[in-house]
Amino acid sequence: MAFDLTVKEAAGRVRDGSISSTELTRACIERIREVDGKVHAVLELDEDEAFAMAAEADRIRSEEPERAAQMPLLxxxxGIKDLLAVRGHSLRCASRMLGNFNSPYDGTAIARLRKAGAIPLARLNMDEFAMGSSNENSAFKPSLNPWDLERVPGGSSGGSAAAVAAREFPATLGTDTGGSIRQPAAFCGCTGLKPTYGRVSRYGLVAFASSFDQIGPLTRNAEDAGLIxxxxxxxxxxxxxxxxxxxxDAWLNLNPEIKGMKIGIPMEYRRPELDPVITAAWDEALKKLSSAGAEIVEVSLPHTEYAIATYYILTTAEASSNLARFDGIRYGLRVDGNDPYTLNSRSREAGFGPEVKRRIILGTYVLSSGYCDAYYIKxxxxxTLIRQDFERAFGSVDAIITPTTPTPAFRIGQKSKDPLEMYLSDIFxxxxxLAGNCGISVPCGFTDNPRLPLGLQVIGPAFREDTVLNIAHAYQQMTDWHLQFPEL
Amino acid sequence: MAGTDLNIEYIAQLARIELTQDEKDELGQQLKAVIDYMDQLGRVDVTGVEPTSHPFPMDNVTRADEPGVSLTNEEALRNAPSSSNGLFIVPRIVE
Structure with a gap:
């Protein structure tokens, strides 16, 4: 089926003429019609525009072969997360705050996808303003896990992951501030890459925490992640x-030879709350990589236990500042008041959901006079110490391998009443x-009953996406976890 | 340094969010737990450690000072809840 194709296969078949972009686009749209009523990954889809772009791609292929040759994703x-600006389309961040906002421009990642010939299609569901780990914070319907519709797809890029797992798209874009690509990729059984901070332009990405946010792909395999x-x-x-x-260019031709590579296992990640099924899958993956010639060594990341507290102080502080732009005046929802203060406060009360308010309040608190030194500066x-932990570890290993999450996908409602417990699910x-590294999550097994995917995380030093992609690719050459799909 | 002195009323005012009383009660309780958790950073010795504001700090990034294409007035106002004569309309600020 056309909707089963990987990005590499789809692009290859459009190139050799065995399928047209119009047929491919129709297959995706039909698949969305068939299954999205169950997974709720798609918030908006403009079919007419999609077919117009597909027709243009087909025209370029037949009439302008030289131009087509420069377009690897023609x-x-x-699919695009609802946090990225796509010209002429709604941009709502799965929030009511943005009202009927319509983006007047393309963000850089979108403009570059277009330049490569891809068709940015649909707005995908997420946790409101990318704040959440379960998609339950979408102001619309939460997206669901295609492997078990009673469980969360993860977050915040839950719609992007569910859409790939449900085979609505060969690939999607998400964003990752604290795991928002890798964690849903793990929960939904797809491949999710968080590039190094600074690798992909954030222009046109609605900021949550500017010193953390990165755009990256969710795909069926590491090869496709490299292409995108x-x-x-x-x-x-x-x-x-x-x-x-x-x-x-190494991202285009991944090398599965990992003989002699040194892979670090952080001893602080062997935690008591770790689900035994996760530990078993982790050990099994290490055995596989070791049999392919990688050397597995223990490393220490001594400040791991402080990562969550550090992360939630800094990201909520940045969010409280970034989200000040939603003031009810220049765009988005407005609730009137007799003075600007009342207008701002009422609009923000009506527009933001509970988790966004929680984080803005927390961020405002840690930045407020008298607390800034104790929390924010601290x-x-x-x-810095966490970054140095990684620098030290990467002095002796090429990559670090951990589980992506401490548990498989949890049930809807299981953690939504306890924000702290939800925050702790992002530990890995x-x-x-915080350190600015790159990382990828790849499927590494399943639980038995129910059958839920598990994720393996490969973390690389800054700007060594080639290393994490090669290791992920090598692992996918030896395993078939990434080739399994949920029944819908 | 403890969550118990969180003045939710004051912070909500700084954050420009008109919370309901129920929200204040619930948020206050939830955030106390989160702030107590954050207080564990008090245990870390950071003597002589420089703060990190960006993983790869790049200072004074500039571009050539040349005019370029930007949004037209009409495009910039298209999403405004209220506009007139090419301007955003806001409540009266000075009498």
């Missing part, structure tokens, strides 16, 4: 934190955002 539909990263990465003058480093210093992913 004709391939890619290659299309969207690279320096952008519109984002002053985007790093002036060239994109790496956390920035602990962030947030350190990489």
């Amino acid at each position: 004709g391939v539909p890619i 990263l290659h299309a969207i990465a690279g320096h952008d003058p519109m984002d002053s934190t985007s790093v002036p480093k060239p994109v790496d 956390a920035q210093k602990v962030r 992913t947030i350190s990489s955002n």
